Amino acid sequence: xxxxxxxxxxxxxxxxxxxxxxxxxxxxxxxxxxxxxxxxxxxxxxxxxxxxxxxxxxxxxxxxxxxxxxxxxxxxxxxxxxxxxxxxxxxxxxxxxxxxxxxxxxxxxxxxxxxxxxxxxxxxxxxxxxxxxxxxxxxxxxxxxxxxxxxxxxxxxxxxxxxxxxxxxxxxxxxxxxxxxxxxxxxxxxxxxxxxxxxxxxxxxxxxxxxxxxxxxxxxxxxxxxxxxxxxxxxxxxxxxxxxxxxxxxxxxxxxxxxxxxxxxxxxxxxxxxxxxxxxxxxxxxxxxxxxxxxxxxxxxxxxxxxxxxxxxxxxxxxxxxxx
Amino acid sequence: xxxxxxxxxxxxxxxxxxxxxxxxxxxxxxxxxxxxxxxxxxxxxxxxxxxxxxxxxxxxxxxxxxxxxxxxxxxxxxxxxxxxxxxxxxxxxxxxxxxxxxxxxxxxxxxxxxxxxxxxxxxxxxxxxxxxxxxxxxxxxxxxxxxxxxxxxxxxxxxxxxxxxxxxxxxxxxxxxxxxxxxxxxxxxxxxxxxxxxxxxxxxxxxxxxxxxxxxxxxxxxxxxxxxxxxxxxxxxxxxxxxxxxxxxxxxxxxxxxxxxxxxxxxxxxxxxxxxxxxxxxxxxxxxxxxxxxxxxxxxxxxxxxxxxxxxxxxxxxxxxxxxxxxxxxxxx
Numbered sequence: 044x045x046x047x048x049x050x051x052x053x054x055x056x057x058x059x060x061x062x063x064x065x066x067x068x069x070x071x072x073x074x075x076x077x078x079x080x081x082x083x084x085x086x087x088x089x090x091x092x093x094x095x096x097x098x099x100x101x102x103x104x105x106x107x108x109x110x111x112x113x114x115x116x117x118x119x120x121x122x123x124x125x126x127x128x129x130x131x132x133x134x135x136x137x138x139x140x141x142x143x144x145x146x147x148x149x150x151x152x153x154x155x156x157x158x159x160x161x162x163x164x165x166x167x168x169x170x171x172x173x174x175x176x177x178x179x180x181x182x183x184x185x186x187x188x189x190x191x192x193x194x195x196x197x198x199x200x201x202x203x204x205x206x207x208x209x210x211x212x213x214x215x216x217x218x219x220x221x222x223x224x225x226x227x228x229x230x231x232x233x234x235x236x237x238x239x240x241x242x243x244x245x246x247x248x249x250x251x252x253x254x255x256x257x258x259x260x261x262x263x264x265x266x267x268x269x270x271x272x273x274x275x276x277x278x279x280x281x282x283x284x285x286x287x288x289x290x291x292x293x294x295x296x297x298x299x300x301x302x303x304x305x306x307x308x309x310x311x312x313x314x315x316x317x318x319x320x321x322x323x324x325x326x327x328x329x330x331x332x333x334x335x336x337x338x339x340x341x342x343x344x345x346x347x348x349x350x351x352x353x354x355x356x357x358x359x360x361x362x363x364x365x366x367x
Numbered sequence: 368x369x370x371x372x373x374x375x376x377x378x379x380x381x382x383x384x385x386x387x388x389x390x391x392x393x394x395x396x397x398x399x400x401x402x403x404x405x406x407x408x409x410x411x412x413x414x415x416x417x418x419x420x421x422x423x424x425x426x427x428x429x430x431x432x433x434x435x436x437x438x439x440x441x442x443x444x445x446x447x448x449x450x451x452x453x454x455x456x457x458x459x460x461x462x463x464x465x466x467x468x469x470x471x472x473x474x475x476x477x478x479x480x481x482x483x484x485x486x487x488x489x490x491x492x493x494x495x496x497x498x499x500x501x502x503x504x505x506x507x508x509x510x511x512x513x514x515x516x517x518x519x520x521x522x523x524x525x526x527x528x529x530x531x532x533x534x535x536x537x538x539x540x541x542x543x544x545x546x547x548x549x550x551x552x553x554x555x556x557x558x559x560x561x562x563x564x565x566x567x568x569x570x571x572x573x574x575x576x577x578x579x580x581x582x583x584x585x586x587x588x589x590x591x592x593x594x595x596x597x598x599x600x601x602x603x604x605x606x607x608x609x610x611x612x613x614x615x616x617x618x619x620x621x622x623x624x625x626x627x628x629x630x631x632x633x634x635x636x637x638x639x640x641x642x643x644x645x646x647x648x649x650x651x652x653x654x655x656x657x658x659x660x661x662x663x664x665x666x667x668x669x670x671x672x673x674x675x676x677x678x679x680x681x682x683x684x685x686x687x688x689x690x691x692x693x694x695x696x697x698x699x700x
Contacts, residue, residue, distance in 0.1 A: 049580075056580070057573060057577055057580075060573060060576070064569075151440075160411040161409035163412075166595065166599070166618060169603075196580075267569050271572060272568050272572060272596055273568075273599045274568075274595070276568055276592050276595070277409070277566060277592075278566060279566065279567065279568060279569065281563050281566075281569075281570070313577070316577045317577060319555065319556050319557065320554075331557050331560065332529070332560050335559065
């Protein structure tokens with residue numbers, strides 16, 4: 044009983060850690076896509092965020108400056124994306140993909156030039172990484188059954204970015220559905236012509252959405268390199284940006300379902316880590332390859348069977364051209 | 368002869384003199400061009416490829432002969448890198464990593480006069496020297512150290528890509544743990560089944576943390592750059608990591624129990640030196656403890672972690688393996 048409880052709690056703890064960058068990146072995508080700008084460049088923005096955060100934290104020894112640099116890099120790339128496809132009506136998928144390719148090459152090149160360690164940044168010491176917060180009262184609660192161990196495992200050390208990700212979800216839920224800015228943002232993704240008729244600037248609204256996207260994707264990258272990890276390694280995002288995009292589509296561009304999709308991906312990943320090499324009843328040990336395919340198989344099943352049609356914002360992917 | 372023509376003639380004469388004057392001196396070194404093709408991960412991965420880099424640097428330092436190198440950034444470049452270096456007149460080319468066997472097989476046939484050394488895989492061609500390591504022997508020794516350092520009796524293993532080579536590390540490690548503690552448990556995780564598994568430190572850290580949650584307190588990382596995340600997670604959690612390929616003890620002093628060393632640097636150096644001296648031979652060599660091809664690292668960063676009893680046990684096992692009284696089984700697929 045105790046063992047089972049600990050296992051479940053450890054799985055949840057792992058789920059939260061793995062889900063954090065996905066949640067940040069998926070919500071980054073949520074802002075831009077709800078505003079009608081397809082953002083396939085999440086991967087690139089995350090990677091740039093990871094690199095500049097690690098490079099700055101390594102050079103200055105301060106993780107908060109690192110986080111700021113990561114966010115700045117994300118915003119800069121988001122604005123570049125906006126310049127290409129809002130100001131100049133370029134193709135949004137092409138521009139996003141171009142960003143991914145640009146960063147995949149640029150980050151290791153800059154790392155090589157600045158640190159001469161073959162496209163990596165030096166490993167960061169503890170003082171140059173974003174701190175974890177130790178919640179009070181872990182010892183005091185230790186005696187309480189169920190809640191005691193739960194509190195100890197889930198809340199003993201929580202990275203500030205994990206908490207920040209939680210805050211982002213709450214704030215986004217409020218902003219998107221309860222504020223004027225949110226209403227306009229959603230409108231500009233559904234029917235920009237109507238927004239324009241109401242006398243609101245379509246381009247400015249979309250740029251605003253992209254700035255938020257840049258901030259969040261920069262944070263997602265910083266989580267990988269200066270919070271969870273300790274330094275930048277070439278291609279360290281390893282497809283997480285695309286996975287976040289999948290979670291966003293899976294969640295039908297809505298706050299709650301997107302969060303759940305991210306948690307589901309992270310949970311299946313945690314489960315597959317736990318199941319590797321463990322003999323299960325009846326079937327015995329399952330080969331690693333089969334277990335590692337589990338998250339993807341599950342996604343396909345859920346997408347095909349349970350989620351139904353994912354309808355994107357109507358104006359997504361189309362540049363807004365005012366008729367003259 | 369016009370003025371212009373005269374100038375040209377003088378220049379050509381002058382150039383010829385320079386060329387002739389230049390040729391006898393550095394000719395020896397100009398004829399001999401060593402080269403390395405690193406694998407994915409890059410020459411500063413603090414692990415496998417970096418060991419080759421150190422070997423090549425040492426050769427360059429000892430002999431004053433410059434070497435050429437090529438860093439592979441995606442899988443399709445291996446063949447391109449090997450062919451480019453061979454075509455540009457490299458005398459001897461070191462190909463790092465098991466994945467270069469297939470491209471090397473093609474290129475080695477195209478350039479029969481160029482000597483190739485393949486590290487970590489066997490290839491039967493008249494101009495290829497294959498060098499593999501008995502990873503299981505070195506891993507056996509660090510398995511002994513892990514089992515003795517562990518308080519819980521449970522130790523972890525994080526592999527990179529799930530391939531027989533990495534399973535060989537695991538096989539030796541498990542035997543080493545059981546040799547010391549027959550009831551000891553080894554928790555095993557592989558980071559993935561694609562080359563991405565070599566460079567995903569976030570995933571490595573997550574795997575290590577998951578193993579700590581299940582009771583492991585020493586974890587052996589045989590996973591390239593992914594292993595950096597494993598060692599980081601061990602240092603963060605106050606547990607012990609074990610490095611691989613290069614001596615990684617310095618990465619987190621006092622938090623890395625030891626490193627399973629593969630003397631890739633020696634293999635690269637020897638390959639260059641033999642080719643230069645003319646004693647180079649093709650064929651396959653498996654380097655184990657006896658040949659000093661594998662081992663474990665003790666230095667000022669982990670001295671305090673290794674007790675005299677641990678050192679005694681591991682040295683006894685080492686002597687036993689070399690003498691043949693103790694056998695370590697390699698991985699059997």
